[in-house]
Amino acid sequence: MLAHLLVLLLAVAPVPAFNRGNQLYASKDYAGAAKSYEEARACGANAAVEYNLGNAWFKQGRMGRAILSYRRARFLAPRDADVASNLAFARQYRVDKLPTIPSPLARAMDQIFHLLSLREAAILGAVAGFLAALLAAAWIVRRWTALAIAATVIALVALFGFVTQQVWNAELDEHPAVVIATEVNALSGPSEDAKEILQLHDGTEVRIREARGDFDLVQLPGGTGGWVKKSEIERIY
Amino acid sequence: MSARVCSALALVTALVLPAAASAAEIEFSAVVDQTLVGVGQQFQLTLTVQGEDMLTAPQPQLPATPDFAILGSSSSQSTNISIMNGQMKRQATVNFVYQVAAKRVGKLILPACKLTYQGKDYETQPIEITVTKEPQGGAAPAPSQPGLPPDLQGQRSQIPIAGNLYLAATPSRRTVYVGEPVTLEVSLGTRFQLSNGGWAELPAYDGFWAEKIFEADKFAFERRTVDGQVYAVSTLAKVALFPLAAGEAKIKPMTFNVVVEQSPRSVFDMFGAAQNVQVQSKPVSITVLALPEKGRPREFTGGVGQFTLAASLDRVSTTNGEPVNLAVRMSGTGNIRMIDKPGIEPIEGLKILDPEVQDDAHVTGDEVKGTKTFRFPIIPQSDGKFVIPAITVAYFDPAAKEYRTLHTAPLDFSATGSAAAAAPAVETSGLKVLGSDIAYIKPDATVLAATPMSAPWWPGLLYVFSLATVGSAFAYRRHSDRLASDRGYARKSRSSQLARQRLKQARKLLGKSDEKGFYAALTQAVMGYIGDRFNIETQAMTRDQLRSEMDRLQISPEAARDVLEIVDQCEIARFSPAMLKDGDPRRLFERTRETLGRI
Numbered sequence: 001m002l003a004h005l006l007v008l009l010l011a012v013a014p015v016p017a018f019n020r021g022n023q024l025y026a027s028k029d030y031a032g033a034a035k036s037y038e039e040a041r042a043c044g045a046n047a048a049v050e051y052n053l054g055n056a057w058f059k060q061g062r063m064g065r066a067i068l069s070y071r072r073a074r075f076l077a078p079r080d081a082d083v084a085s086n087l088a089f090a091r092q093y094r095v096d097k098l099p100t101i102p103s104p105l106a107r108a109m110d111q112i113f114h115l116l117s118l119r120e121a122a123i124l125g126a127v128a129g130f131l132a133a134l135l136a137a138a139w140i141v142r143r144w145t146a147l148a149i150a151a152t153v154i155a156l157v158a159l160f161g162f163v164t165q166q167v168w169n170a171e172l173d174e175h176p177a178v179v180i181a182t183e184v185n186a187l188s189g190p191s192e193d194a195k196e197i198l199q200l201h202d203g204t205e206v207r208i209r210e211a212r213g214d215f216d217l218v219q220l221p222g223g224t225g226g227w228v229k230k231s232e233i234e235r236i237y
Numbered sequence: 238m239s240a241r242v243c244s245a246l247a248l249v250t251a252l253v254l255p256a257a258a259s260a261a262e263i264e265f266s267a268v269v270d271q272t273l274v275g276v277g278q279q280f281q282l283t284l285t286v287q288g289e290d291m292l293t294a295p296q297p298q299l300p301a302t303p304d305f306a307i308l309g310s311s312s313s314q315s316t317n318i319s320i321m322n323g324q325m326k327r328q329a330t331v332n333f334v335y336q337v338a339a340k341r342v343g344k345l346i347l348p349a350c351k352l353t354y355q356g357k358d359y360e361t362q363p364i365e366i367t368v369t370k371e372p373q374g375g376a377a378p379a380p381s382q383p384g385l386p387p388d389l390q391g392q393r394s395q396i397p398i399a400g401n402l403y404l405a406a407t408p409s410r411r412t413v414y415v416g417e418p419v420t421l422e423v424s425l426g427t428r429f430q431l432s433n434g435g436w437a438e439l440p441a442y443d444g445f446w447a448e449k450i451f452e453a454d455k456f457a458f459e460r461r462t463v464d465g466q467v468y469a470v471s472t473l474a475k476v477a478l479f480p481l482a483a484g485e486a487k488i489k490p491m492t493f494n495v496v497v498e499q500s501p502r503s504v505f506d507m508f509g510a511a512q513n514v515q516v517q518s519k520p521v522s523i524t525v526l527a528l529p530e531k532g533r534p535r536e537f538t539g540g541v542g543q544f545t546l547a548a549s550l551d552r553v554s555t556t557n558g559e560p561v562n563l564a565v566r567m568s569g570t571g572n573i574r575m576i577d578k579p580g581i582e583p584i585e586g587l588k589i590l591d592p593e594v595q596d597d598a599h600v601t602g603d604e605v606k607g608t609k610t611f612r613f614p615i616i617p618q619s620d621g622k623f624v625i626p627a628i629t630v631a632y633f634d635p636a637a638k639e640y641r642t643l644h645t646a647p648l649d650f651s652a653t654g655s656a657a658a659a660a661p662a663v664e665t666s667g668l669k670v671l672g673s674d675i676a677y678i679k680p681d682a683t684v685l686a687a688t689p690m691s692a693p694w695w696p697g698l699l700y701v702f703s704l705a706t707v708g709s710a711f712a713y714r715r716h717s718d719r720l721a722s723d724r725g726y727a728r729k730s731r732s733s734q735l736a737r738q739r740l741k742q743a744r745k746l747l748g749k750s751d752e753k754g755f756y757a758a759l760t761q762a763v764m765g766y767i768g769d770r771f772n773i774e775t776q777a778m779t780r781d782q783l784r785s786e787m788d789r790l791q792i793s794p795e796a797a798r799d800v801l802e803i804v805d806q807c808e809i810a811r812f813s814p815a816m817l818k819d820g821d822p823r824r825l826f827e828r829t830r831e832t833l834g835r836i
Contacts, residue, residue, distance in 0.1 A: 044687020126696030
């Protein structure tokens with residue numbers, strides 16, 4: 001009982017900050033709106049809060065932070081069309097134009113395996129898997145074809161859930177991050193006096209390979225990369 | 238006859254003996270042709286060995302001379318035979334000629350040279366050479382000339398150079414601005430016949446950017462009168478020199494080698510002596526004025542001369558973020574190669590990259606003309622129509638002594654498709670899309686549940702359950718299949734259950750005091766159990782058969798013995814109760830149960 005009450009309380013806590021943020025956004029005070037949304041966000045991760053926060057950053061021209069928020073919103077609500085379109089929009093506005101034209105097959109696969117969020121996929125995979133197991137057990141004992149067909153179908157559903165979960169896990173394992181400083185010079189080593197080898201701008205999505213002291217080693221899709229200060233980037237997850 | 242022979246013999250002896258007997262004395266001396274030379278300038282060192290009846294020419298030892306370099310050597314020998322006072326004297330003179338050059342400035346000592354002849358050591362006097370920085374005028378004799386007879390080697394020329402041979406470097410102007418060219422003409426004037434010539438070292442113009450106008454590959458003499466004298470003058474080179482910095486710029490003296498033909502001086506000279514001579518020009522000083530600071534426009538890019546400016550784009554529309562190339566061309570007369578790239582103001586929505594530079598300068602007449610092209614790649618960052626504003630470049634015109642500014646016309650182009658995914662397509666219904674913006678924020682909420690960011694813990698457990706379910710189903714299926722097909726398996730599976738049932742039945746009979754029935758049931762339980770367990774027919778088995786079967790089945794001897802005893806007891810109790818000793822049915826029951834449990 002107490003647990004339910006607690007959960008309810010937690011769900012209600014961010015609401016005032018969120019609604020206040022919406023008001024500020026409507027009156028074009030985007031910086032204020034962003035602050036309110038951050039407050040709401042502190043109460044717990046929520047797709048609507050992240051999405052609105054992303055919008056507030058976008059309107060201030062901070063593409064890095066906008067893309068960060070949109071990616072988090074997408075993680076929580078992968079089927080939301082607004083999130084997807086705004087993320088694509090923000091990506092167009094960033095300075096570094098990296099080659100992102102994957103094959104149509106790759107793009108289709110990406111869409112299919114991002115229909116469910118990580119949580120949804122994990123639950124679906126496990127429950128459907130269990131159901132399929134029961135049906136399979138029943139079929140083993142009593143060889144009714146109907147049982148076999150049902151078991152196979154549900155097993156496929158379970159597999160879909162399982163694969164989606166793995167795709168998300170792979171993304172998390174990459175430690176994706178976004179550059180939030182306006183201009184960053186990636187260095188050849190994790191120290192201030194290393195040589196500058198690559199220039200990145202606000203909004204570029206990278207993955208973090210290693211961390212040493214104040215620096216992170218980041219990598220771009222093409223393979224190039226360098227060391228940047230931790231404060232210049234932010235991890236998505 | 239004999240007297241003649243005797244005197245002839247005596248003569249011969251007189252000739253030979255003195256030569257053998259005389260302690261051969263030689264004279265060894267060293268002489269140079271100049272004692273005042275410039276550093277690096279060649280001069281000649283001649284070592285002369287003179288002696289009577291020198292049978293072998295001794296080789297002199299040159300001293301170790303870190304201050305001097307020996308550039309070449311040759312030797313010549315001459316013999317002088319004279320008859321004096323009835324004695325024949327053979328005087329041999331060997332000249333060793335070395336071409337020497339001093340390596341540093343100062344008063345240097347050419348050390349003594351040594352010679353060893355017939356066990357005796359001879360030495361020359363050291364010679365003092367004064368070495369100056371500037372080469373000393375006058376002819377420096379060339380290294381050995383193989384075509385000439387040895388006697389003439391080492392002979393100094395008697396050609397007066399001054400006034401008869403000169404190298405002149407003449408600038409067109411002596412005062413110019415930075416970047417304004419000076420045309421330098423290098424000419425050779427001579428009153429001698431010249432057969433050959435070449436640069437001692439190629440002229441270097443420090444502090445200038447040099448553009449070659451003309452370089453001679455052979456002499457082309459013209460008669461000219463210079464300072465009241467008639468000379469044959471040939472232009473060797475013409476260069477346009479663009480000074481790089483303000484101040485006094487010096488053109489260093491240039492050195493040119495010529496071969497002067499001397500007409501034969503005597504009947505015995507069959508070849509005219511050809512003399513190698515070096516001529517040098519005087520240094521030239523140019524005053525370079527700095528470009529005026531006052532009134533210098535911001536867009537000045539270093540051009541000095543007269544120029545025009547043009548700009549063009551290689552295409553007027555692009556798609557998909559393809560770059561457009563903006564070419565800015567500056568053409569005219571002047572220091573084309575030294576012009577810097579023009580500044581272009583950053584334009585919103587466009588990324589202008591560093592330009593590719595190309596220049597082609599050529600010499601026309603005595604002037605350097607050409608074009609310098611700057612190609613800027615421009616990448617559109619968003620869609621729309623863009624205008625490249627007028628580009629301004631300033632240059633300095635030294636003739637008018639003022640700065641001039643040039644402008645290009647503005648250029649426009651359009652970019653589409655640079656924002657690929659978000660590009661708004663024209664709706665098929667014909668709606669006009671005015672622009673695009675992000676989707677609006679989510680509306681006010683009453684509840685905002687916190688969504689956990691990670692997957693729950695229990696799916697993993699559920700997967701394990703699923704596997705367990707399927708596993709157990711398999712096991713179950715196998716069991717039932719075996720039950721159906723394998724009778725022995727089926728019997729064994731049921732053996733314990735049946736044994737328990739039978740024992741229960743026996744106990745019931747005991748409770749009803751049906752002793753005979755009890756013992757029968759007990760026997761059946763035992764026999765039945767063994768039969769079920771081991772899948773054998775024990776219904777009509779004799780005691781001995783039972784014993785041998787148990788033996789075969791490898792039932793433990795103790796258990797087998799117990800079984801047999803129980804069976805015996807039951808038989809006795811059933812068929813000859815009188816023979817029963819200690820008949821405690823309850824104890825027997827327990828014993829049976831325990832024994833069966835052990836099998």
